[in-house]
Amino acid sequence: MNDMTIEPGTALTAPFIRQMVVQLRAMDSYGTYDNWSDEKVLDPMILTKERRREIPVIGDPDEVVVARIKAYYNAIAVRVEQESGLMAVPMINLSHEGFGRALVMVGKLVVIDKSLRDVHRFGFDTVEKLDTEAEKLVARALTTIEKYRAAAED
Amino acid sequence: MNDMTIEPGTALTAPFIRQMVVQLRAMDSYGTYDNWSDEKVLDPMILTKERRREIPVIGDPDEVVVARIKAYYNAIAVRVEQESGLMAVPMINLSHEGFGRALVMVGKLVVIDKSLRDVHRFGFDTVEKLDTEAEKLVARALTTIEKYRAAAED
Numbered sequence: 657m658n659d660m661t662i663e664p665g666t667a668l669t670a671p672f673i674r675q676m677v678v679q680l681r682a683m684d685s686y687g688t689y690d691n692w693s694d695e696k697v698l699d700p701m702i703l704t705k706e707r708r709r710e711i712p713v714i715g716d717p718d719e720v721v722v723a724r725i726k727a728y729y730n731a732i733a734v735r736v737e738q739e740s741g742l743m744a745v746p747m748i749n750l751s752h753e754g755f756g757r758a759l760v761m762v763g764k765l766v767v768i769d770k771s772l773r774d775v776h777r778f779g780f781d782t783v784e785k786l787d788t789e790a791e792k793l794v795a796r797a798l799t800t801i802e803k804y805r806a807a808a809e810d
Numbered sequence: 811m812n813d814m815t816i817e818p819g820t821a822l823t824a825p826f827i828r829q830m831v832v833q834l835r836a837m838d839s840y841g842t843y844d845n846w847s848d849e850k851v852l853d854p855m856i857l858t859k860e861r862r863r864e865i866p867v868i869g870d871p872d873e874v875v876v877a878r879i880k881a882y883y884n885a886i887a888v889r890v891e892q893e894s895g896l897m898a899v900p901m902i903n904l905s906h907e908g909f910g911r912a913l914v915m916v917g918k919l920v921v922i923d924k925s926l927r928d929v930h931r932f933g934f935d936t937v938e939k940l941d942t943e944a945e946k947l948v949a950r951a952l953t954t955i956e957k958y959r960a961a962a963e964d
Contacts, residue, residue, distance in 0.1 A: 747911065747913070748903075749902075759901070761923075764919055764920045764923075764961075765918055765919065767918075803960075804958060804961040806957075806958065807961045
């Protein structure tokens with residue numbers, strides 16, 4: 657596959673993007689990614705209009721997509737931890753049909769709670785979009801922690 | 811199977827036990843339980859020493875056991891709702907090996923958070939034990955709600 661959407665040499669320096677690459681590599685238990693560049697590891701997270709058109713509207717998520725979603729929420733949890741100094745725990749529930757729920761918990765507090773649907777089409781238009789949408793969730797999580805700090809520290 | 815552990819005619823009037831029966835019947839999508847007494851529906855939740863001895867120490871949980879665990883936490887969530895007047899949402903995550911986590915959330919608050927293991931051996935010594943252990947979780951959930959009411963109402 658040589659049709660990468662991320663230009664080789666793109667600076668992948670944003671904290672979330674770096675963490676996203678770390679989490680994707682962590683899911684790669686067979687070492688397939690060992691010789692891959694960060695761009696290549698991250699590339700399947702990007703769904704351009706052309707790529708999206710190739711994915712059926714209705715479909716079941718395969719293992720690879722599910723691993724990608726787990727990596728995404730793991731990376732968000734790590735970012736929440738880095739910014740708050742409190743342990744953040746992700747939890748994903750997915751049906752075989754690709755519906756479900758993603759949580760991130762800090763102490764007794766649910767700081768992220770997202771409904772998941774059509775996860776076989778999970779992806780982002782660009783690397784920037786991936787970063788800004790994730791950081792929006794992180795920022796909202798930090799606001800929730802500030803608001804209910806005692807529950808987050810319990 | 812005529813080796814029931816719950817005596818026919820046992821009063822199953824405790825609020826949790828009644829809810830447990832409701833939830834078990836709700837899982838029975840094929841109508842198998844339609845002609846069963848409440849005692850018979852509830853009976854597999856009770857694992858006497860003899861029954862426990864017949865279950866291998868290591869094993870994978872089958873669908874029926876998983877449904878039972880879901881029914882248990884659904885019933886706990888309903889009891890929390892009845893007592894607090896706030897919506898309680900259960901969420902179960904289970905691996906194929908029978909390890910996982912059970913949550914009940916009220917608003918942004920995690921009011922029950924239990925590690926699950928060896929779920930193929932899930933059960934209680936007696937009906938009383940089933941009731942008192944569940945109500946202990948409910949009571950603890952209500953204390954947590956009182957402590958962090960704003961997060962629970964968010």
